[in-house]
Amino acid sequence: MRFNTSGRTSLRRRRLLQAGVTGVALPAAIFSPDARAHGDHSDPHELVRSADTVTVVGPWELTGLDPSRAGYMFTRMEVTETLLDVDDAGTLLPALATAWSVSADQLQWRFSLRSNSLYHDGTPVTPRSVLNALTRALARPGVLKLADIRAMQIEGRELVVTLGRRFAPLPYLFTHSGTQILAPSSFDAQGNVTGIVGSGRYRIGSIALPQQFDVERFDEYAGGRLPLPQIKKARYLSVSRAETRTLLVQSGQADLAFSLDPPSIRRLQNSRTTQLVSAMLPRTTYIKLNAGHPFLKDARVRLAISLSVERKGIATALLRDADLGATQLFPPAMQQWHQTTLAPLRTDLAAARALLRQAGWIPGADGIARRDGQRFELRLLTFVDRPELPLIAAALQEEMRQIGIAVRVVIGNSSDIPAGHRSGALEMGLTARNFGNLPEPVATLLQDFGPQGADWGAMNWSDPQVVAALNRLADSAGQPQQDRALVAATLQRELPVIPVVWYRQTVAVSQRLRGAGIDPFERSYRISQLEWAR
Known part of the structure; x- marks a missing residue:
């Protein structure tokens, strides 16, 4: 990595650079014009904490848009939804499906689909679009292959799944990010994912693969029937080194830092600007x-x-x-x-x-x-x-x-x-x-x-x-x-x-936030549950 020696670099930025910053969006003045040719692929704008944006940093890159590859990042940021969710004890909860049942022989499952929901492009979440998304997921490598699914069809507002053999964990397969539901506008004519248009509490503002995407609150979530989250905007940034993630949250440039190493945890234990939340x-x-x-x-x-x-x-x-x-x-x-x-x-x-x-x-x-x-x-x-x-x-x-x-x-x-x-x-x-x-x-x-x-x-x-x-x-x-x-x-x-x-799992949380928690199944960063600590 080469640096422009003109101008003066602050102590905070020098510490970031000395820690081996890779993939972090730092001020353009720090990098030479050919920095991208030497391994930095981030946007050359300053990563400064915004007053109305929650910034999340973690080590995971966006390896693609297809749910089978990096779909978990979009469920974690509450952009996309699955048929079902779970609580911290692993108990099934409604999501896009409001109820579910199984036949006496356990070979046919029915999922009642939520009504009056919209995708982020304003189109309705129709049973047919749900079926199409799941049919696509079934045709690809993923968790749905674990069940002997013989047919999926729509009857009214119910998705009916027919099995060749009994499979009690079937509803749990529909909690996996690989089965997330995307709007028809997410796909091109060949069925490739070209954009992430979901139905979650947040919608995509911008994506810069493989390191960053921004989301904003979707005020029409669930037909506008539920209270709106206090957090209006959030950002995910991939930062490969744990010590760099620690410096970002210490310096106030990030609000949530995941996957911390033990030295970073020790450093943050007595911090006045962050708190630590952990769970096995x-x-x-x-x-x-x-x-x-x-x-x-x-x-x-x-x-x-x-x-x-x-x-x-x-x-x-x-x-x-x-x-x-x-x-x-x-x-x-x-x-x-x-x-x-x-x-x-x-x-x-x-x-x-x-x-x-x-x-x-x-x-x-x-x-x-x-x-x-x-x-x-x-x-x-x-x-x-x-x-x-x-x-x-x-x-x-x-x-x-x-x-x-x-x-x-x-x-x-x-x-x-x-x-x-x-x-x-x-x-x-x-x-x-x-x-x-x-x-x-x-x-x-x-x-x-x-x-x-x-x-x-x-x-x-x-x-x-x-x-x-x-x-x-x-x-x-x-x-x-x-x-x-x-x-x-x-x-x-x-x-x-x-x-x-x-x-x-230990997460560093900025003191300007309250309500942070850890999902034991790592399905969500729970952005919608956060509040500003004012």
Whole structure:
């Protein structure tokens, strides 16, 4: 990055630059005329907090307009709606659908659609437009593929969904951002998304892919029958580095800062200009393993790796929260799935080395194990979207070295892990899996631990008992508590993924706002619930 040396840069701006600002819209005078050619893709205007605009900063870029790619950003900013919503406990709530029911054989679901609603272009939200949007979603990769949907049709103001087999979590699929409803004017003649025209409380003012979009209050929301939010305008800005997001909220240039790293949290704890809001989420950071890899297909090796992990140490030293050490895959936030009687994951280096020896891996002169002339060396992929991941990866590298496994950490993009899963090239990946991606986790678990595995779940591993238990849960058959316990115990024993830490979301909030809260399912930033602290 090159800078124009003319003029004087304020201390605040120098601190931002020294922190490695990338992708932040700073004053045009700071950048040379060819700054864009050297990696800055943001609009060259000053990021100054507006008196009537709430600015949200997070690490996530807008990778496209299609709901299947970055649709979650538009639901988080309340631009688009889905058929249903959920409360903090995961209980279904009305959204574009006001009521829903299922037939006695559980093969036909009916969703009554809200009347008198408008899209942001002023056109009505018709049942036909809802059907067209969902038909398009069904034709693309996404959560609707989890259900055996045979037909969708409109009867009056009802959407009727017919299944080929029973699937109890179906309503929860219609809470996912990939099923958001867009107006017909959002699409071109070929069905490609060319604009985001939703029906939510806010409408798009402007978009500058991949980093920024602005929204403004939609006063005709729900036919104008509901009270208007106090916040009239909001902005989302993608800022890759956690320390930069911290500086932006400290300096008053941002109002909400998400995905903070532990040093940033410590810095803000005594701030007079910001407050911290936190909540444990149904998310687990784990090592995704290629269980088909010659080194990793032996369950003894996977257990050895697990035994090398100092979970409490990582949670304490890196996250400053000892309670986040993952004793099992499912965190306490997943009340129905967390198993209090399950023997916890532990650390035992001697036992780990013994297991490797049993699997034929003998320490070499350099301390790294060898078998049949092969050195036990693996590559661990991770990414910076969640700032704690590279730090955890470095700790895991050292911990595995102590039992004789050489690990090369590669910091890339979040897309590298699913790409490696699909190509078969992935060896290990460190990721934070959101089990609240769907408020009923059965649907997510069917993806992750089904016969074929999934981009963020198991790779080259499957267990027929796990698959059968998950199918019983999806089918409302069997005994739910026993099936959940079976799934948890099998994953704890086989370790197709190795849990490391659970996750606590911490958000920095400007003192000029009140009413900020955290959605445990990360569906919304809850802009419409905010008020000015005047």
